[in-house]
Amino acid sequence: MTAQSSREVSERHTIQLLIHGDNDREALEEFLDERHDVVADDTLQPVDCYVVGEQMVPTYRDALREHKKEAHPTFTPVLLIQQEGSRGTVPLPSEQNGNGPPLVDEVVSAPVDRTTLFRRVGNLLARREQSVELSTRYEDVQIRFQRLFDSTNDAIFVVAPSGDEITECNPAACDLVGYSRDELLSISPTQTIHADDRERFRSFLQQVQEAGQGSTDDLTCQTKEGETRQLEVSAATLEDSDQSPIILSARDVTDRKTYARELELKSQAMDKAPVGITITDPNRDDNPMIYVNEGFEALTGYSESESLGRNCRFLQGEATREEPVAEMRKAVEKDEPVSVELRNYRKDGSQFWNRVSIAPVRDDAGTVENYVGFQENVSERKEREMDLQLFKKAVESAGHAVFITDREGTIEYVNPKFEARTGYTREEAVGKTPRIIKSGKQDAAFYDRMWQTILSGEQWNANLINQRKNGELYHVDQTISPIANGDGEITHFVTIESDVTNRRLRKQQLDVLNRVLRHNLRNGTNVIQGRAELLRKSLGDDEHRADVRAIEERADALATLGDKAGTVRSLFENEVSAETATNVTELVSDVVTTVSEEYSTASFDVDDSDPLYVRADSQLKMAVKELLDNAVVHNDQPKPEVTVTTRPSREKQSEQWIDIEIVDNGPGIPDQELETIKQGEETPLQHGTGLGLWIVYWTVSLYGGEVTFVDNSPRGTGVVLNLPRMSADSSVRGTPVEHH
Structure with a gap:
């Protein structure tokens, strides 16, 4: 027995007979019953194979077709027993129209012999076994696909x-x-x-x-x-x-x-950030840059191609301090973040203050993969800080008392001079108001005007009396300036006070001396002059008259001295604006004309020139006249000769300075007088004989100029007044131009 026949014996299939006629059905049942389970029922059953007689096909056609369709892809065979000589009323497999499985799968002709029947049925059942196996596999694939589909x-x-x-x-x-x-x-x-x-x-x-x-x-x-x-x-x-x-x-x-959008946005933000951003790779030799943004290129002047692959230290130079560099190096060695400020150099060689912040970038395991660096140009802030430090040092060292208050007047800062002058320490003053130095000598209206002025944004200037911690009173010239923020809002006030106690006392002394010289001395000399004239007229002796004349001359000199004392006082009472301009060519010409009328025996030569302007006012005329008067009055020649020249300076920059040179043919100024003026001070052993040259010296000095003396050997004196030059169009710029 073959393996196939053995399987057929061991695995019996179910076959349903749909045969017309009991005898034929019983004969076929007898044949098949040896190997299969046979169902002889008129109702269609779910079996492994159907054996159908030709006459029964019309009855079961639709049911068989539907059953085969439902069982598909499992093969359900139908064996047709066709009567010999039949005209083929049932379509054979080769004649199916292709819509679904064929109705008939195999055909045998009647009468059927046992061998043929077994062979044909066995073939059909073998095909069914294969389809069952394939269907099982297909179902398994479907299950797996469904699981995959679902999972x-x-x-x-x-x-x-x-x-x-x-x-x-x-x-x-x-x-x-x-x-x-x-x-x-x-x-x-x-x-x-x-x-x-x-x-x-x-x-x-x-x-x-x-x-x-x-x-x-x-x-x-x-x-x-x-x-x-x-x-x-x-x-x-x-x-x-x-x-x-x-x-x-x-x-x-x-x-x-x-x-991705956030990453792109961050990437764009990094590229377009207003600060320099760099990324370095510490796993490569010398930790080179692998990314620089546009801000880094703009800050340093180096392009991306010039920067990548290099360590940031190439920005360092001669002025780069080692301390911040060492601090960065130490932080990198410890894988720590750090921020430092140091001088770096751009590609063009210019310096800038760079605030460098670097931080390690770690992976999930904590290993440093990169360093990200931020480079910010803080040059302006550093310059402001240095200026502020310089300003603070200057204020700390200033000879004036300085204190700063908030808008409400609470003191926030005082300098050492304030402490020394008031007797209050910084700790005692800060947090208080300036009332701690209030003397009570100013009334409420004074302070109302002060607050109204400074709160309106204007500067306040006043002279007042303060009181020290120990109760002493002292005079100050006070200036209060408002300080505004970027929005123009006043936030603080800075006050500068100069102690003018001694100056006020000197002014009082000068006022008294001036009154004595100008009033009392003038009245006294007037009396002396009047009485001397009466005495001279009453005397007949020429010798006695000469003595009286000497008295009159001395009285005239004292009267003139009193007038000059008033002139000195006026010099220091009137400040000259830095922009005041005077046509010095015209001024000199006017003075020479006036002096020529007074001294008809003298000769004056004026070197005319194009109009020249100097920083001066009308008081310059008084200094020039003083020199011309001296050149004539103290001249011992029968005909005094005086030359006056106005020109651009020969000793200093001609575009910035003007010289007025006055030369005479007299005996010259005494050496002691010249030395006193040159030294700028008088001593008990070395002093001048009057105020004339001092008036000239003080006048020119107040204009920022200089007085020099020229040796005019063998005779005469040369005096040069060197004055700051002004432009001819100063008046166009709004600067007053005085003509005298």
């Missing part, structure tokens, strides 16, 4: 060829859109997939139908809750036909796209 993380949608129906979906699809499977299978795909642009989705499906597959990351879906999610979709047709279902595999890439 995949991507959302799977099967869309009908029309694109209007979802025919299948997996749990991930339900999770993605928030609908249940039944809900998804009952709605149109465009209600959730790219619901904001349905035609776009349909166009994508059409492209997939035409190409057989496609992909896009430009679709979205709308969840049941109304949330929009961005999708990455791969699609393919399930069949090779124009109207094939389409399977869509969708992945939610909302977070990824958001991250």
Whole structure:
């Protein structure tokens, strides 16, 4: 017995006989019963094989066809017993129209012999065994596919060829859109997939139908809750036909796209940041830069190609201090962040103050992968800080008392001079108001005017009396200046006070002396002059008259001295503006004309020139006249000769200075007088004989000029007044130009 026949014996199949006529049915049953289980029932049963007589086909045709269709792909064979000489009323397998499985799978002619029947039935059952095996495999594949379909993380949608129906979906699809499977299978795909642009989705499906597959990351879906999610979709047709279902595999890439956009935004922000940003690779030799942004290029002048692959130290130079560099190096060695400020150099060699902040970038394991650096130009701030430090040192060392208050008048800072002058320490003064030095000598109206002035943004200048901590009173010249913030709002006040106690006392002394010289001395000399004239007229002796004349001359000299004392006082009472300009050519000419009329015996030579302007006012005329008077009065020649020249300076820069030179033919100024003026001070042993030259010296000095004396040997004196030059158009700029 073969293996096949053994299997057939051991595995009996069920065969249903659908035969017309009891005798024929019983004969076939007897044949088949040896090897198979035979069912002889008029009702169609689920069996392994059907043996059908030709006469019974019309009765069972539809039922057999439906049964075979339902069992497909499992092969359910039908064996037709056809009467000999039949005209073929039943289509044979080769005659089937191709719609579904054939009704008849094998045909035998009656009468049927046992061998032929067994062989034909055995072949059909063997085919059935194979189909069962294949069907089992197919079912197993289906199960596995279903498991894969259900367990995949991507959302799977099967869309009908029309694109209007979802025919299948997996749990991930339900999770993605928030609908249940039944809900998804009952709605149109465009209600959730790219619901904001349905035609776009349909166009994508059409492209997939035409190409057989496609992909896009430009679709979205709308969840049941109304949330929009961005999708990455791969699609393919399930069949090779124009109207094939389409399977869509969708992945939610909302977070990824958001991250990508954030990353792009951060990248753009880094590239366009107003500070320099660098990234270095510590795993490469010398920790070179692997990224620089545009801000770094703009800050340093080095392009990206010139910077990459180099360590940042190439920005250092001669003025770079070692301390911040060492601090950075130490931080890098310890994998720690650090911020320092140091001088760096641009490509063009210019220096800038660079605030460098570097920090390690670590991976998930904590290993340093990179260093990110930020480079900021802080030159302006550093310069302000240095200026502030310089200013603070200057204020700390100033000879004036300085204190700063807030807008309400609370003291926030005092300098050492304030402490020394008032007797209050910094700790005692800060937090208080300036009332601590208030003397009570100023009334309430004085302070009302002060607050009204400074709160309006204007500077306050006043002279007042303060009181020290020990009760002493002292006079100050006070200046209060408002300090505003960037918005123009006044936030603080700075007060500078000069102690003018001694100056006021000297002024009082000068006022008294001036009164004595100008009033008392003048009255006294007037009396002496009057009485001397009466005495001279009453005397007949020439010798006595000469004595009286000497008295009159001395009285005249004392009267003149009193007048000059008043002139000195006026010099120091009137300040000259830095922009006051005078036509010195015209001024000198006017003075020479006046003096020529007074001294008719003298000769005056004026070297005329183009109009020249100097920083001076009308008091310069008094100094020039004083020199011309001296050149004539103290001249011992029969005919005094005086030359006056006005020209650009020969000793200093001619475009900035003007000289007035006065030369005479007299005996010259006494050496002691010259030395006193040159030294700028008088002593008990060395002093002048009058005020004339001092008046000249003080006048020119107040203009910022200088008086020099020229040796005019063998006779005469040369005096040069050197004065700051002004432009001819000063009056056009609003500067008063005085003509005398």
